[in-house]
Amino acid sequence: MESAQPGAIADAEGAAQRIKPRRPHHKSRNGCVQCKARKIKCGEEKPTCKKCQSYGTECSFLQTHPLHRVPPPPPPQTAVPAWANPKPIPTGSREPTIQSMLSPDPNTIQTPSPAISSPLRRSSPPPESYTMQDLELLHFYTTTYSDNFFEDPKLIEIYRTTVVQLAFDYPFLMHEIMAVAALNLAILRPQKRASYLHLSDTHAATGLSLFQAEISNLNEHNCHACLAFSSLIFTNAWASQDVNKPSTLFFSPSNDDEAYDQIRWIKLQRGTKALISTTWPSLVNGPMAAVFKPWKDLDPNRPDPLPEDEERRFQELTESWATVSDDKRHILDGALKQTRRVFSMLTFFPERSKLEIIMTWFTKISDEYLDLLEQKYPQAILIVMHYCVVLKRLESIWWMKGKAENLMQTMIDVLGSGWERWTRWPIEKVLNRQVQPY
The missing domain is CATH 4.10.240 (CD2-Gal4)
Structure with missing residues (x-):
């Protein structure tokens, strides 16, 4: 496992620092x-x-109210676990919000009952309380949401149980669990969409704020929860994309930096993975170990064979940057290599999780390549368009439905004309649309 890179760490910390919770409105002392x-x-x-x-x-x-029957309070000797304590956070206009694992350790994992004490980590905040709506989100996550998160039953079970049990000790993770659950419910229950989006924003902002403090003291105990958080915040970034509007995953198509800077979330997630690589021995032997098992013995220098048609397409793509400077060619070649690897593994390693294979691309591409994307460099956009071909294979997952098409259309609009030789194949694959011969 590669060691953490200073640039990636700086990106993670910088991204988290720049994404602030929103300003509060004036409190009503007598309000509900x-x-x-x-x-x-x-x-x-x-x-x-x-x-x-x-x-x-x-x-x-x-x-x-006189007609309302209040249940008796719990016995005084019981304690409320640390996870049941979100702090109300400032909210205003909706902003963009932001992949797991062995059986839990019975010595440290507690049951989710609020009446049972949970061992508190030193970093846990003082106890507060969750609302009934929050408990609804947790119930939905454990009974429904996790079923649609992975194709692999083992990973589904890990996210349903292990990740939730980790969240009992780490409130930042519990908030992110509730944030993604609320996003899913906003889709499933459109009549309450605004309410669920508000809940998602609230929990996402609170979770991020708590995570900032936690990641600065990364250790063998909290690294598992930090890994799970980085997976969920990545899901949040995709789920937050509105397929009826241009994709803002990599940049703001309107050039309005104030409107959106989603790439900070990608850098935060990438930087988090670089940070937790420093605790690699603990991760591969801890409650999240199963997520690493398929990758531990994989040779990073292995060849990446491709089916004949895909091989030809990638060879043609390199011709689009044949005349660029050496430094840019090196960056683009590196990004293309990681894209080829995703295509190859999907063909020759069918036993591995399709979702994990495809999403590892984001942790492997270089910061320099992301910089080119931020600058809307045409050849960098062409690589994303080819990557959309494999993203299309994830459309059965709720938070990826329509996202490949949305990202592809945005790239087409930003790229403009003159690149049809290299855009024809991915457009036909993703949008099922014929492109005029170049």
Whole structure:
């Protein structure tokens, strides 16, 4: 395993530093708990405020209503686990929000019951409480969401159990679990889309804030949760893409840097993986070990054979940068090599997770190549268009549905005309659309 690179670490820390939670609205001292958590002004209507009615949530004012029966409090000797403690975070207009594993260690993993104490890590924040909506998100994640996350049943089970149990000790991970669950529910329940998107933004921002502090003290204990977080935040970045608008995964097509800078999230995820590589021995022998098993004995210098048609397409693609400078040619050749490897592994290693093979591309491409993409360098865009061919194979996963087509169309619009010789094949594969001969 390669050691962490200073550039990648700086990218991770820098990206996290620049993505700030939003400014809070003025608190209402007499408002309901739910409105306070959302940082919105409560109308204080009884027995339930209008804001809670519009969000479809149970208002805390019901707790004091004469017809409302309040259940008895838990016995005083019980303790609330650290995961049940999100801090309300500032929210405003929606911003872009941001792949696992062996049986859990019975000595450190606790059950999810709020009435059972959980051993707190030194970095855990003081206890607070989750809402019923938050518990709904956790329930959805463990019963439904994880089934649609991987094709491999072993990895599905790890994300359903091990990752959640890790989150009991690491609140930043619990918040990200709830963030991605809320994104999925926003799709499945369009009548409550706005409410779920708000919940997702809230948990994502809180999780990121807590993660920033955790990653600065990376060790053999928290590295497993940090790895899971980096996987989920990557899922968040894809799920947050609106397929009805230009993709903003790599850059803002409108050149409006204030509107979107999604590539910071890619660098954050890449930098996180570089950071946790420093704890490699702990990772490959810990609760997340199963995710590394298929890759441990893979020779990084092996050849990457391709089917004849794909081989020809990649050879033709190199001709698009035959006249560029040596430094750019070196960068593009490196990115193409990683793209070839993805295509090759999908053909010759069918027993490995298709999702993991395809998504490793983001951790292998160089920072210099990402810089070219930010600059909308044509040949760098051509490589992404070819990568979209394999992204299309993930459309059965909920957070990838329509994303290959969306990314391809955005690349077409940004690239412009004059490159049809190299765009014809990927466009036909992804969009099933004929391109005029060049």
